[in-house]
Amino acid sequence: MSTAAVAAAAPRRLSVRSSLSRNRRWALITSYVFLVIFAIFFLIPPYYMVVTALKSDAEVAHMATNPWIVADGFTLDQFKILLTQTDFLIFFKNTVIVTVSVVAITMVVSVLAAFSLGRMKFWGSSILATGIFLTYLVPDTLLFIPLFQIVKAVGLLNNYWGMILVYPTLTVPFCTWIMIGYFQSIPKELDEAALIDGAGHMQMLTKIFIPVALPGIIAAMIFAFTVSWAAFVYPMAFLYSADQQVLTVGTVTSLIRGDVYKWGMLMAGALMAAAPPLVIYAFLMDYYIAGLTAGATKG
Amino acid sequence: MAEVSLRNVVKRFDDVDVVRNISLDIPDNEFVVLVGPSGCGKSTTLRMIAGLEEITAGDIYIGGEVVNDLPPKDRDIAMVFQNYALYPHMSVFENMSFGLKLRKFPKEEIRKRVAHAARILDITELLDRKPKALSGGQRQRVAMGRAIVRNPKVFLFDEPLSNLDAKLRVQMRTEIKRVHQMVKTTTVYVTHDQVEAMTLADRVVVMNGGVIEQIATPQDLYHHPKTRFVAGFIGSPAMNFLRCRLEQNGAGLRVRLSDAIGLPVPASQSARFQALTGKELIFGLRPEHITEPRRNDRDPQCEFAATLDVVEPMGMETMVYFTVDGQEVCGRVDPGSATGPGETMRLYADMDRMHLIDPQSGAVL
Numbered sequence: 001m002s003t004a005a006v007a008a009a010a011p012r013r014l015s016v017r018s019s020l021s022r023n024r025r026w027a028l029i030t031s032y033v034f035l036v037i038f039a040i041f042f043l044i045p046p047y048y049m050v051v052t053a054l055k056s057d058a059e060v061a062h063m064a065t066n067p068w069i070v071a072d073g074f075t076l077d078q079f080k081i082l083l084t085q086t087d088f089l090i091f092f093k094n095t096v097i098v099t100v101s102v103v104a105i106t107m108v109v110s111v112l113a114a115f116s117l118g119r120m121k122f123w124g125s126s127i128l129a130t131g132i133f134l135t136y137l138v139p140d141t142l143l144f145i146p147l148f149q150i151v152k153a154v155g156l157l158n159n160y161w162g163m164i165l166v167y168p169t170l171t172v173p174f175c176t177w178i179m180i181g182y183f184q185s186i187p188k189e190l191d192e193a194a195l196i197d198g199a200g201h202m203q204m205l206t207k208i209f210i211p212v213a214l215p216g217i218i219a220a221m222i223f224a225f226t227v228s229w230a231a232f233v234y235p236m237a238f239l240y241s242a243d244q245q246v247l248t249v250g251t252v253t254s255l256i257r258g259d260v261y262k263w264g265m266l267m268a269g270a271l272m273a274a275a276p277p278l279v280i281y282a283f284l285m286d287y288y289i290a291g292l293t294a295g296a297t298k299g
Numbered sequence: 300m301a302e303v304s305l306r307n308v309v310k311r312f313d314d315v316d317v318v319r320n321i322s323l324d325i326p327d328n329e330f331v332v333l334v335g336p337s338g339c340g341k342s343t344t345l346r347m348i349a350g351l352e353e354i355t356a357g358d359i360y361i362g363g364e365v366v367n368d369l370p371p372k373d374r375d376i377a378m379v380f381q382n383y384a385l386y387p388h389m390s391v392f393e394n395m396s397f398g399l400k401l402r403k404f405p406k407e408e409i410r411k412r413v414a415h416a417a418r419i420l421d422i423t424e425l426l427d428r429k430p431k432a433l434s435g436g437q438r439q440r441v442a443m444g445r446a447i448v449r450n451p452k453v454f455l456f457d458e459p460l461s462n463l464d465a466k467l468r469v470q471m472r473t474e475i476k477r478v479h480q481m482v483k484t485t486t487v488y489v490t491h492d493q494v495e496a497m498t499l500a501d502r503v504v505v506m507n508g509g510v511i512e513q514i515a516t517p518q519d520l521y522h523h524p525k526t527r528f529v530a531g532f533i534g535s536p537a538m539n540f541l542r543c544r545l546e547q548n549g550a551g552l553r554v555r556l557s558d559a560i561g562l563p564v565p566a567s568q569s570a571r572f573q574a575l576t577g578k579e580l581i582f583g584l585r586p587e588h589i590t591e592p593r594r595n596d597r598d599p600q601c602e603f604a605a606t607l608d609v610v611e612p613m614g615m616e617t618m619v620y621f622t623v624d625g626q627e628v629c630g631r632v633d634p635g636s637a638t639g640p641g642e643t644m645r646l647y648a649d650m651d652r653m654h655l656i657d658p659q660s661g662a663v664l
Contacts, residue, residue: 187382189381190386193378193386193445195351196349196350196351197398198401203401
């Protein structure tokens with residue numbers, strides 16, 4: 001009787017295990033299917049950009065050709081013309097200056113702000129921290145009219161230095177908020193140990209907090225970089241001559257003339273404008289992960 | 300090297316008095332342990348000595364100097380935290396040398412001191428590692444190393460062993476004692492573990508509800524607790540407390556626990572308790588003083604019978620639990636003599652070790 005019971009139990013146990021592995025296999029297959037669908041979905045626009053940028057103007061304009069492939073032979077003319085006969089390089093230079101300055105200003109302001117708000121408890125510090133975050137919730141489409149008055153008043157209208165003044169209103173609140181969270185996650189004993197070891201507040205910040213919170217700081221930097229590189233509304237409103245224009249608005253305004261769209265060059269410009277963020281993301285992501293796992297294996 | 304003194308120290312958070320008027324003198328080189336249940340104010344007291352908490356009232360002296368308004372770095376103290384608080388981005392060497400570097404010690408001196416401390420703690424091979432690559436015990440050693448290299452006036456330990464597993468805790472306890480014997484620095488050590496307190500301390504400070512219940516050597520604390528709290532807190536399993544009435548017993552006195560059990564007060568103590576005759580008191584006796592009848596010169600009046608509820612064999616001894624007048628009592632008997640649960644056993648109370656406690660004030664009489 002007992003052997004029969006064992007015999008009956010054995011296949012049941014086996015089937016449980018195989019249904020588990022079947023479940024797992026189905027989960028994997030389903031996730032791969034959806035991942036592939038989404039990857040295709042998100043890669044179509046960049047692919048379309050690359051294809052269009054490599055075509056000649058004639059082919060782009062020709063209605064009968066297949067838009068998904070380059071039929072008349074690859075050409076780099078779009079890039080050449082863009083770089084030599086338009087203000088693209090000026091836009092690029094302006095964007096780099098603006099972005100680097102904005103990231104630098106943002107990091108200095110928000111690291112100091114986050115350290116004092118997150119770590120040095122003082123009267124009203126938590127209300128102030130919430131208040132800073134609330135300012136981030138006001139959209140730039142609402143702010144650009146009053147900001148126009150301010151930028152005009154300080155004499156920076158139609159000057160990319162004005163962007164360096166206004167972008168931090170978008171980046172500082174959010175970056176401060178991210179970093180308050182990071183600094184607060186650092187155990188309190190760490191600053192107490194540093195205090196006893198003889199560190200002042202500035203040394204505590206530079207020698208302990210910044211290195212320990214590096215992943216958070218890099219995340220904030222990526223955010224500030226993205227906002228300032230891709231900003232559209234403010235430069236649209238505050239800049240109007242080509243020598244002061246940045247990539248986002250400059251490419252669009254100089255390559256669309258009335259109802260004439262220079263599709264090839266627009267796509268080439270967009271590709272080149274997207275390259276620096278791509279490179280920086282790739283580079284900082286490595287750093288970001290290295291920061292997260294520092295010391296886990298070997299110092 | 301310095302003595303530490305607290306004079307009428309008070310700490311108030313909002314409206315709550317966490318530490319109420321504490322005075323304490325710690326001579327040079329002494330190892331003092333502050334012990335008590337959570338929320339008794341022991342950690343706050345330590346943090347006030349460290350300068351991490353401001354004091355509401357009173358004075359704290361380190362080496363004869365009032366340090367009330369001195370920041371932690373100027374008090375010449377070193378502290379070991381419960382969660383080690385190692386700097387995660389620095390190697391063990393950098394962790395240990397950080398304080399010296401900030402104080403601008405010459406490189407050669409730093410290297411010498413770190414090497415010396417690493418030798419004491421046996422962590423020389425770990426100096427290049429990051430904290431994440433260390434085990435709990437190793438991290439604890441590094442945290443101690445960071446304190447030792449500074450060669451401070453006072454060591455402060457805030458529950459340093461609570462994060463370690465039981466075996467490692469015993470090992471590190473011995474280690475801390477060994478290190479103290481080597482470096483001979485005044486030490487204030489906070490723990491909630493009475494075994495740690497008893498094994499490490501030159502003197503133990505028992506705290507409860509923000510006040511000091513008793514300051515004494517471990518032996519003194521065990522044999523002569525001053526309050527019911529101390530009597531119950533020190534020793535494991537805890538002392539048995541039973542309602543009793545003191546009554547006349549011929550020429551002597553007797554502690555009446557129940558209708559069946561009345562135990563004679565030793566003649567040597569009768570005179571002391573004479574005035575309390577007829578009063579309702581609390582009788583205290585440690586489990587280790589309730590045994591099977593084992594002494595040859597024993598007083599037969601101290602024997603009684605009990606029906607055991609629970610029997611817990613521990614190996615070298617067996618815990619027996621029974622009730623007297625509805626109150627649970629624990630005894631520690633020889634494993635061979637214990638009967639089973641539900642059975643009756645002859646037990647002997649070592650009345651020379653008894654305590655009588657005033658139920659109102661909680662004072663040991």
